[in-house]
Amino acid sequence: MKQVIEVNDLRKEFKSYSSRSGLKGAFRDLFTRNYKIIPAVKDISFQVSQGEMVGYIxxxxxxxSTSIKMLTGILTPTSGTVRVNGMDPHREREKFVRSIGVVFGQRSQLWWDIAVQESFRLLKKVYNVPDETYRQHMNHVIESxxxxxxxxxxxxxxxxxxxxxCExxxxxxxxxxxxxxxxxxxGLDVLVKLKIRNFLKEINEKYQTTVLLTTHDLSDIEALCDRVIMLDEGQIIYDGLLAHLRSTWGEGKQIEFQFSDMDISREKxxxxxxxxxxEWTKGNRANVWVANVVNQEEVISEVIGRVVAAHKISDIKIHEISTEEIIRNIYEEGKVHG
Structure with a gap:
């Protein structure tokens, strides 16, 4: 399988300057400044094959963001190597940018005051897309x-x-x-998210488009990606299948109880x-508590039986532990799994 992204021992460091206190310190800062080196990305390595949809979380x-900026040629690495589509993103920038597409949720590549189709026509000229290719491809994109x-x-x-x-x-x-x-x-509503997700699946299947997705919305990851790369403090702490992550760390159930009693506490x-x-956690509704237990029938039955026998219950629900919960637990407990 062709490797679209190849990253080896990638590192990025920034200088952080600190000011001395007082007038004397400010005067000294004019000639010599104190600074320390802060590593934002610490010697990470990974590969992404053609046609993969990878969650980068x-x-x-x-x-x-720092590593994405190096992958797209915006930042130069301190050390290590990056090859994307067979090119060095920074040194071969002009040729490289014609082979990638980028959508930043906080930044626009469209011109603010002109019609959307005029922005498209300008970008068509920038990328030198032939008229017939543009017409066929964009008709499909616009409709989808x-x-x-x-x-x-x-x-x-x-x-x-x-x-x-439109972005x-x-x-x-x-x-x-x-x-x-x-x-x-x-910031998008559910229907727009669904439309975008379906479209991304379609272009991935039709064109074998490789997608690297950075998001805090883990429902996007679950809907689109089989593989996730998880970073913490500049290092990769997990790179593998989402299903494997769930099976390794998500072997549990959440039993949600809504109590009729008003004075339920964790101690009781x-x-x-x-x-x-x-393990009990307070729910996000009144009189709701959630028990986190192992996924064993006898344990689940025993928990439900004891609670029902001791307290009046108005509702019970049993949930699989969500991906969001699993990932939060990994970060909170400092679990590292490669």
């Missing part, structure tokens, strides 16, 4: 993303959901083999389970 400050009614509108008059669909169309105008998506569904619930491991 981590907490704020984990190094996601349902943006035909938006083409005559200035970008500034579009809602966030409308603009993000995605613009990124795919030259039919790139690799697509970088940074928070593409941030813990007293029922001195001999069974059941």
């Amino acid at each position: 981590g907490e704020n400050g984990a190094g996601k 993303l349902d943006i035909a009614p938006l083409l005559d509108k200035p970008v500034r008059k579009l809602s966030l959901g409308q603009r993000m669909r 995605l169309a613009a990124a795919l105008l030259h039919n790139p083999s690799l697509l970088f998506l940074d928070e593409p569904t941030i 619930l813990d007293l029922l389970f001195v001999d069974i491991e059941a």
Whole structure:
């Protein structure tokens, strides 16, 4: 399988300057400044094959944006090597950018005051896309993303959901083999998210488009990606199948109880389970508590039986532990799994 992204021992360091206190310190800063080296990305290595859809996740400050900027040629690595589509993203920038598409949820590549279709025509010229290729490909993109009614509108008059669909169309105008998506569904409603997800699946199947998706919305990852790369403090702590992550760390159930009693507390619930491991958390509704237990029928039955026998219950639900919960537990408990 062709490797679209090859990253080896990639590192990025930044200088952080600190000011001395007082007038004397400020004067000394004019001539010599104190600084320390802060590593944002610490010697990471990974490969992405053609046609893969990979979730690139981590907490704020984990190094996601810094590494994405190196992969797209915006930043130069301190050390290590990056090859994307067989090119060095920074040194071969002009040729390289013609082979990728980028959507940043916080930045626009469309011109604010002109109609969407005029932005598309300008980008067509920038990427030197032939007329017939542009017509066939963009007709499909426009129809799939349902943006035909938006083409005559200035970008500034579009809602966030409308603009993000147009941003995605613009990124795919030259039919790139690799697509970088940074928070593409941030702030969008459920229907728009669903439309974007379905479209991304379609282009992946039709063109074998490789997608690297950075997002805090793990439902996007679950809907689109089989593989996840997880970063923490500039290092990769997990690189593998999402299903394997769930099976390794998600072997549990969550039993949600809605109590009729008003005075339920964690202490009262813990007293029922001195001999069974059941971790209780407060639900986000009144009188709701959630028991986190191992996925064993006898344990689940025993927990439900004891609670029902001791307290009046108005509702019970049993859930699989969510991907979001699993990942939060990994970060909170400092579990590292390669």
